[in-house]
Amino acid sequence: MLRKCAAVIAALFMSNVPIWADPVTLVANGGGLTVMGDVLGYDGKFIRVDTEFGELTLDFEEVTCTGDDCPDPDQFVPALSFAGAHRIGDLLLPSLVEAYARQSGLSFLRTESGASQFSYVLADAVTEQEKLRLTFRLSNTDEGFADLLANEADVVMAVREVRPTERNLARDIGLGDLTDTGRSRIVALDGLVPIVSPGQTVKSIALADLDRAFSGEISNWSELGGRDAPINLYLRDVNSGLAQGFEDRVLGPSDASLSSGAIRLDNDQALSDAVFSDSNALGVTAFESIGDAEPLGLTGPCGLTVTADRTRLRTEDYPLTIPLFLYLPQRRLPDAAMAFLNYVRSPEAQRVVRRAGFVDQAGVPTAIKGQGDRLATAILNAGEEVPLTELQRMMRVLGKLERLSMTFRFEVGSTRLDAQSRSNAARMARDLRAGVHRDQRLIFVGFSDARGPASENRKLSSARAEAVQRRVNVALGETELSDFTLETEAFGEALPMACDDTEWGRQVNRRVEVWVGPRLE
Template sequence: MRFLIRAAVLAALFHLGLPAMAPAQDVTLTSRDGAFAVSGTLLSFDGEFYRVDTVYGPLTLDSQGVICTGPGCPDMEAYVARFTLSGSPALGAVLMPALIEAHAARRGLQLTRTAAGKGLTLFRLSDREHGHLVAEIGLRLGSTDEGFADLVAEEADIVMAAREPFAQELRRAREAGLGDLSQPERRHVVALDAIVPVVAPGHPVQALEIADMIALLRGDITDWSALNGPEAPVSVHLLGARDGLQQAAARRLLGDTPPAEGARRHPDARTLDRAVARDPLGLGLTRHSATRAARQLPLIGGCGMRLLATRETIKTEDYPFVAPLFLYTPARRLPLFAREFLDYLQSPTAQLVVRRAGFVDLMRDRIPLRQQGDRLAQAISTAGTEVPLSELKRLVRILDGAERLTSTFRFRNGATELDAQSHANVAALARALEAGLFNGRTLIFVGFTDGAGAATVNRRIARDRAEAVRDAVRARATAADPAAVALRVAAFGEALPIACDQSDWGGLINRRVEVWLR
């Protein structure tokens, strides 16, 4: 009876929607000690688990614990893992094929690539010695919209997304029994990108206020002379309305306001980049990863601080418009090969592939305090009664000799919920602790806030957030030795701003928890 109860529990935990055996046939699964058995119709087998329709309902059983008999039993040696990724070309055009190829090489598998029609490409991974087909990965390029639609329609197993799902996409996924796609365990950050404004190389405007950029994109400013540029009309260049990054940009920058009338739409970021480079009056909004011929414009706040999208500022989210690239998975068990592929994507080997493909990787970098002179200079220049110089001396005393890790934690709209990239940072930092990468060292979780409110209140808020992040990392690192690494907390409130608080985006990126290594 314990066997059947365990099977029922597994069935509740793992809903398998994988390719079923065709046709489905009867099987009997017997425990290896012969004490218990269950019979039914084999619904699917993923190389690791059987899913059987029985008199008790659908049950999921670990193949290592049972012996299968009957006409429906699969050939364990001939099993092929099959799964399909669908969605954004930002991921699927170059990056995912490169990652599949690298994963195949790492496992010593032969890779062949064929077009299967209807926008689907099949990657077949075979054993080099015997030619046995091990896995077949489908890759369908369309849009982030289409990726989520394919998942709901059971035409895909993994979504390639250049944005987080919209409310209606979350609702449809829940209704289809795919789980809550907004949960961190359903979301896998593969690489980082950013939304950046670009102009032609010789354009006289050297930087843009955020408010002015939004006004240009909306068409509220239509002539460059309003920004001390030439007396000439502005031509706006955007990605297609169904492009995931364009949708993310519209939501974060434009809200419900439509873009400027007459804005030119481009099918992809590289095409937009070339078009803006040829347009002396153009302003484009595109991907950092696709910026080649055009020139990125720095963003400035009301206090004059400049922010440029670089590898470092994208990793730390010190640049305000970071755009992670995601894979979304349903709340059902994927084939073992697919799960191993998802794990591989977080490895240093895979992240080197990400970097070579032109994106920002997820690997942690270190930034010594001495390389952060601009931030310290800004803090000293704005020191006053709320943040006296004595507080800045305390900051330097605590952080002197330490290095800032690019793993930074930020919160959605100033709330206590971490954003998507920060959730990924929690998992990555926990893995590093479990691997012993910081043994014998001290990690300091340092909380900062915006300048709204009293300094004493801000320091308390900053400490609360720093403690919450430290506790989340500690709870996730279940296999780490708690005595091997000291986890400390410090809080400085508004003492070290990255941007100006005069704007909403400035306050948002100032509210953060940094991680320093000593």
């Protein structure tokens, strides 16, 4: 049995720890297996050793270990190391660590070990026994993934999604597929926002024009409806994950390159201040870092304009919403470390995220009467094939319900939910198990863009709503729950949120919203 267990879990990795110097001997307590090797890691339950048979991972309680380098379970302190983006590690995660310690009845001690490195020790408040050590190395998203690939970190703090090259390298060295379910946590939300000086007469910009401006194809404000003046471009430095996300999301679809004339700045405050002081500036920054500059809305040819605010970032109705990620490899982590990572996704943690000044993921309900502007604008822009009777049906169905600020969307050209939506499915399942929606009916309401016949679009939106319901049911697992109901509904192209004559507008319109109300008797 021990040999079989070792074979099954031999591919799993454990927390990064130094390699021990001398070999140890492991003998199965029931006999039948004896191995010698160098200790590669120990996580409090399993020991990983490099043997003549290759790398093996064994249940430490099922073996007897002899040798100077055998780990001592009584002295073991679980550890977890983070590396990556300053935006996440500077304020957000420390706030979560300290709140988690207080909630768990633990004391915490923070120790600085350099300009961008620090650690926390969480201990029993009474006995002072150490329960968890957390270390942080703040740099940028690129270096965070590099540290993970070099086995110098357990968790990456990333302000963009993992790139294909990083995903492939991680998979090739046995860290699993970082895009799989469970390999990432979204800890908060942010957004890429175009900003200008307060005196600028241009108040909105099409996403396509933002692309053309930052690639140098447009160089004068008069081409955007402003005065005759050059456009001075500002963006974060090349190592910034947000700048990389901007290039991926805005310049990438047209295969454009950033203009060589763009001014690169190494922190958000410097960028906001520079744009504020330059009447000809056009910059892009994070939602939380706009400062005294003026944000521009994103518009399309049909005239619909979307501005960045907390509600639109939560629902992804703002097209340049950026999740803030923690990426975890396929590696065994100590139970105490997993407890903290699971806390990060809890409702209590979301309140901490909000107090820290970031956009949380709480499913805030909004009654239909509080969505008048959204509904009026959308209905006015509904396609000609949408009859009045369908709009009336939609209002009858939704009129007594509330919309949750949790929206499901799909990756471009795919039936796979995007990263934020995969996180939403897991979060909804947790909320349902916790009784957050007790005695309620939840309706997954599908919408589509207006390409193609309206009847087909309604079928597509219905299929998407059913796909989301299936995903939530899978996340619920075998849980026996009967105090809520899950339903689906679909209205096709009846409620557009952005212009259908742009790809990003169609992507915004293809969505599944969540509406809640009392269960029907």
